[in-house]
Amino acid sequence: xxxLIFRTVAPYxxxxxxxxxxxxxxxxxxxxxxxxxxxxIAASAFAIYGIACGVSPVRRALYFHPMAxxxxxLLVSAISGWLSLAFKVPFMTGLWTKVSVLGVPVDLSTVLFxxxxxxxxxxxxxxxxxxxxxxxxxx
Amino acid sequence: MAxxxxxxxxxxxxxxxxxxxxxxxxxxxxxxxxxxxxxMVRHETRLHAGIAIAGLLLTLGANAALLLQVLADGPxxxxxxxxxxxxxxxxxxxALGASLALVATLVASVCALYAMKDxxxxxxxxxxxxxxxxxxxxxxxxxLTGDIFNLYxxxxxxxxxxxxxxxxxxxxxxxxxxxxxxxxxLVGTTLFLTATAYLYGTFGTLNMADIARKADAMxxxxxxxxxxxxxxxxxxxxxxxxxxNFWLPASYHTPRIVTAALFGGVLTKVGVYALLRxxxxxxxxxxxxxxxxxxxxxxxxxxLGIMGAIAQSDIRRVLxxxxxxxxGVMLAGLxxxxxxxxxGTILYAFHSVLAMTALYLLAGVIKELGGSYxxxxxxxxxxxxxxxxxxxxxxMLAVAGLxxxxxxxxxxxxxxxxxEAGWPWLSFAILLTGLLTTxxxxxxxxxxxxxxxxxxxxxxxxxxxxxxxxxxxxxLCVPIILLGIYPEPFIRVAEAAAVGLLDASGYIGAxxxxxxxx
Numbered sequence: 108x109x110x111l112i113f114r115t116v117a118p119y120x121x122x123x124x125x126x127x128x129x130x131x132x133x134x135x136x137x138x139x140x141x142x143x144x145x146x147x148i149a150a151s152a153f154a155i156y157g158i159a160c161g162v163s164p165v166r167r168a169l170y171f172h173p174m175a176x177x178x179x180x181l182l183v184s185a186i187s188g189w190l191s192l193a194f195k196v197p198f199m200t201g202l203w204t205k206v207s208v209l210g211v212p213v214d215l216s217t218v219l220f221x222x223x224x225x226x227x228x229x230x231x232x233x234x235x236x237x238x239x240x241x242x243x244x245x246x
Numbered sequence: 247m248a249x250x251x252x253x254x255x256x257x258x259x260x261x262x263x264x265x266x267x268x269x270x271x272x273x274x275x276x277x278x279x280x281x282x283x284x285x286m287v288r289h290e291t292r293l294h295a296g297i298a299i300a301g302l303l304l305t306l307g308a309n310a311a312l313l314l315q316v317l318a319d320g321p322x323x324x325x326x327x328x329x330x331x332x333x334x335x336x337x338x339x340x341a342l343g344a345s346l347a348l349v350a351t352l353v354a355s356v357c358a359l360y361a362m363k364d365x366x367x368x369x370x371x372x373x374x375x376x377x378x379x380x381x382x383x384x385x386x387x388x389x390l391t392g393d394i395f396n397l398y399x400x401x402x403x404x405x406x407x408x409x410x411x412x413x414x415x416x417x418x419x420x421x422x423x424x425x426x427x428x429x430x431x432l433v434g435t436t437l438f439l440t441a442t443a444y445l446y447g448t449f450g451t452l453n454m455a456d457i458a459r460k461a462d463a464m465x466x467x468x469x470x471x472x473x474x475x476x477x478x479x480x481x482x483x484x485x486x487x488x489x490x491n492f493w494l495p496a497s498y499h500t501p502r503i504v505t506a507a508l509f510g511g512v513l514t515k516v517g518v519y520a521l522l523r524x525x526x527x528x529x530x531x532x533x534x535x536x537x538x539x540x541x542x543x544x545x546x547x548x549x550l551g552i553m554g555a556i557a558q559s560d561i562r563r564v565l566x567x568x569x570x571x572x573x574g575v576m577l578a579g580l581x582x583x584x585x586x587x588x589x590g591t592i593l594y595a596f597h598s599v600l601a602m603t604a605l606y607l608l609a610g611v612i613k614e615l616g617g618s619y620x621x622x623x624x625x626x627x628x629x630x631x632x633x634x635x636x637x638x639x640x641x642m643l644a645v646a647g648l649x650x651x652x653x654x655x656x657x658x659x660x661x662x663x664x665x666e667a668g669w670p671w672l673s674f675a676i677l678l679t680g681l682l683t684t685x686x687x688x689x690x691x692x693x694x695x696x697x698x699x700x701x702x703x704x705x706x707x708x709x710x711x712x713x714x715x716x717x718x719x720x721x722l723c724v725p726i727i728l729l730g731i732y733p734e735p736f737i738r739v740a741e742a743a744a745v746g747l748l749d750a751s752g753y754i755g756a757x758x759x760x761x762x763x764x
Contacts, residue, residue, distance in 0.1 A: 178285025178376070185278045195262035198271045198337075200328045 109159065117159030124152035132226050133219075142222035146229025153230075154237040162242045165234075173235035180227025187220040258328045266315060270324045270337045272308035273347050273386035274400075276301055281379030291370035295362045298375040302355040305382065309348040316344045317742060321756035323392065331392075331757050332453035338392025340753055342592060342743035346519055347389040349596050350512045352725070353603040354382050356718045357508045360607055363714035364504040369414050374502075377414075381407035381508070388516050392757060394442055395452045397520065401438065401484070405431055408513065411505045412497065423500030430493035434483030441476035448473065455757035457528050458750045465531060474532035477524045478540070485517025485573050488547035494570055495554065499562035499619075503610035506562060510569045511603030515595050518576045522591070526583065526747045533583055541581035545675040548574025552679050555686040559621045561609045564690055565602070568645060571679055572598045575660065578672055582663050588744035590659030593736060597652040597729060601644040604722040608638055611715035612694055624694035634712075635695050637719045642687040644726050647680045652729035655737065 128148035135141025157165045169176070188199040196202070201218045254260070280301030287293055316322055316339050325334035339347075358378060365374045384404025391397050412424040442452070448468045449457050464470060479490070486494040494514070498506050525533040533540075551571030558564045572594070579591025609619065615631055616624045628635040644651030657676060664672040729736050746752055 172288065174288055174373075175286045178282045178288070181278065181282035181285065185275060185282055189275060189279070191263075192265075192268060197259065197263050197267075197324050197326060197328050197334075198275065199326045 109161075113159050117156055121152045121156040124155070125149050128152065128226075128230075132222060135222060136219065142225030143229055146226040147233060149226070149230045150233035150237060153234045154241070157238055157241045162238050165238060169234070173231045173238065175231070177228050177231025177235065180224045180229075180231060182224070183227065184221050184224025187217040187224065190217050257330060257333070259325065259330060263324065266311075267322065267324050269308050269312040269315060270322055270339050270390060273305055273312065273351065273390060274337075274383050276305045276308060277379040277383035277386065280304075281376045281383065284376040284379060285373070288371065288373065288376070291367045294370045294375040295358065298379060299355065299358050301379060302351060302358055302382065305386070306348070306351045306355055309344065309351050309386075312339055313341070313344040313348050313739075316341055317739065320752050321746065323756045325757075332451045332456040335396050336392035336453055336455070336757055337390050338455065338753060338757055339390050340743065340746045340756075341739060342519070342522065342747060343389040345592075345739050345743060346515065346595060346599075347386050349599045350385050350389070350515070351382060353511045353599055353722065354378065354385075354508060356607075356721050357504050357603065359721070360507070360610065360714050360718040361504045363712070364502055364610060365414075369502065372414050373410060374414055377407045377410040378508070380404075381411065385512055385516055389519060392454050392753075393452050394445065394454055394457070394524070397523075398435075398438055398442055401435065401516070401520075404513070404516070405435065408509065411508075412501045414502060414505065417500075420500045423497035427493050427497035430483065430490075434480050434490075437476060437480035437483070441473055441480055444469070444476065445473050453757065454523070454528060455750070455754045459754050459758070461528060470529055471532050471535065474525060474529040474536060477529075478521070478536065481517050481520045481524065482543065483517075484514070485521060485577075486514050486547075486570050487517075487543050487573055487577055488550055488570070489543075491547065491551070491570050491573075495563060495566045498566040498569070499560060503562070503606060503613065506565075507603045507606030507610070510565060510606050511599045514569060514573050515576075515599055518573060518580075518591070518595060521577075521580055522588070522747060525580065526588065527750050527753070530583070530748075533580070537581045537583060540577060541669065541672055544574050544577035544581050545672060546574070547571065547577060548679040549675055549682070552682040552686055556682065556689065561612060561619045561621065561624075561690060561694065562606075564686060565605055565609060568605070568683065568686065569598075569602055571683065572602065572645075575657070575676060575679060578660050578664060578676060581672070582660075582667050582669070583748075584663050584667060585741070585744050585748060586659055586666065587663035588747060589737065589740045590656045590663055592740040592743045593659060593729075593733075594653075594656035596736060596740070597644070597656055597726070600722055600726050600729075601641060601652055604641050604719055604726065605645060607715060607718050607722070608634075608641055611637075611712050611719070614712050614715060616694065621690065621693040626698050627695045629698075633716065637716070637723065638691060638695055640723055640727065641719070642691055644730070646684040646687055648684065650727065650730045652726040654730060655733040659737075 128145045131140040132142055132145030153165055191198055191200045194202055201216055203216045206213055206215055280297060284294060284297055321338055321340040323336055323338045325331050325336045327334050381404050384400045387400030388397055391400060409428055413420050446452055449460055483490045498510060548571045551567050551574055555564045555567035576591045576594050579587040611634055613619050616627050618624055640651055644653045647653035647657040661673040661676055
């Protein structure tokens with residue numbers, strides 16, 4: 108699979124797919140999309156990069172071990188549920204706040220952070236599986 | 247800003263949540279938090295045991311606080327995301343769920359302690375402790391959830407974690423055992439999911455309190471008997487009831503001994519719990535119809551299980567069959583369905599969680615000292631390690647149901663209940679199982695510990711006492727002996743749990759406070 112064309116295109120393809128996965132993640136709150144599908148797109152981006160350029164560049168690019176990313180995602184999701192504790196509402200209640208970033212009002216919510224956590228869990232665990240399989244193939 | 251004027255009190259809870267209610271979520275939320283942290287520090291294996299034990303002790307504290315609250319004020323409810331039940335997913339803790347969650351967390355903490363010795367750096371890097379935490383999140387969620395689909399989700403959570411724990415080490419034997427375990431458990435899970443889909447199609451709700459209050463009206467028209475049978479089969483597989491228990495002897499002797507201890511102690515009891523919850527609380531009339539079948543299944547499970555134990559020569563395989571026969575004894579109470587019978591079953595579940603875990607840990611210590619699990623090779627341990635012999639005696643008496651340890655009182659209750667119900671043959675089966683258990687474990691004791699070994703005392707008898715093994719067994723022996731000589735508090739809890747199952751009005755009233763007033 109390591110043809111010149113594929114290797115040249117793969118980095119661009121990967122960056123585009125990751126950008127798109129973040130778009131899908133953020134879009135998911137009111138429209139089709141969300142953390143799970145976003146995470147899958149991002150994981151396939153890393154898988155493509157791994158097929159084109161080998162597994163170790165992917166691991167270097169990720170810097171953190173995929174399982175650690177997955178664990179961080181689980182932590183983010185769990186904490187966004189626990190935040191309800193401070194507001195005297197039941198576990199996992201959606202809490203909203205508005206912040207202004209450079210004059211643009213942005214809605215922030217625990218739901219968003221939960222979804223980001225899901226995104227990272229899916230990204231981490233699927234990438235971890237994919238890289239392990241690709242390593243076996245090339246090694 | 248029109249949204250702010252909408253009255254949300256018809257759809258959402260409006261009173262603030264008391265801090266004490268968080269004890270309901272903590273037994274699930276804390277293990278997930280700690281499991282996530284452990285995943286992140288996967289390569290810092292030295293930190294794992296400390297983090298996991300701290301997390302489990304916090305969970306244990308939350309469980310104890312929850313049980314005390316439930317015993318004092320009745321079932322507690324927290325519905326996720328403020329939606330009113332049955333639309334939000336409710337966590338509902340009654341005496342049954344809270345007490346089993348407490349016992350399970352206790353043995354998990356002890357297993358985490360023993361794992362400091364049993365699981366080396368490689369096992370930790372493969373993720374023993376994260377899997378352990380996520381397994382306990384799944385088990386805690388199963389015991390505390392009040393929603394039957396959510397119960398399925400928690401079953402999946404602990405099932406997937408248990409796959410990870412089973413293959414830790416990746417030897418051929420483990421993969422072989424794990425494949426059988428995985429496939430047969432997935433069949434059970436699929437049945438569970440099918441039954442739940444059918445139930446949702448029938449009732450239009452998944453909240454267990456909602457199902458319990460609607461079941462009477464559905465009885466004439468709905469296929470409740472079909473549902474009850476499907477759940478009996480699905481959870482019977484999970485609980486390892488005869489004749490769908492062949493996955494357990496095929497897999498429980500393959501993992502690391504501390505994993506086997508946790509599985510043998512806790513996992514089958516989750517199946518028994520689910521049977522109790524669904525058949526006794528949701529489908530009581532159907533359970534009464536099925537009681538004859540359940541009684542035969544119970545008798546078959548306990549007698550054939552323990553006969554399997556007598557035939558084995560590997561200690562871990564013996565224990566696997568003893569676990570199965572214990573499940574049979576618990577099913578006897580389910581078949582009877584009376585208050586005393588269910589009290590006996592629940593008390594037996596407490597006993598079995600503690601004693602089976604301790605017995606598996608004992609097997610680990612025997613392996614550590616004698617160098618083998620095989621009864622053909624072991625011997626002479628009594629002379630070299632009298633303390634280990636003492637632990638073994640107490641634990642084996644406990645499992646055989648002899649005083650002064652924990653197995654006696656649940657069996658007394660179950661025998662009495664089956665005599666009162668006019669089923670002397672069931673009490674005979676329970677007593678016969680007790681006798682055969684004594685023979686099976688007595689055989690282990692004589693061959694592994696009492697007799698002189700084939701080569702006398704083991705050559706490496708000079709190795710020091712196994713500190714972690716003794717500490718873990720001593721920790722478990724405290725409640726085991728307490729249950730034997732001062733059973734009243736335990737029986738009171740089990741009785742409260744049984745009463746709460748038989749009369750679901752407290753459970754329903756906690757989820758739907760408006761109904762309780764009427």
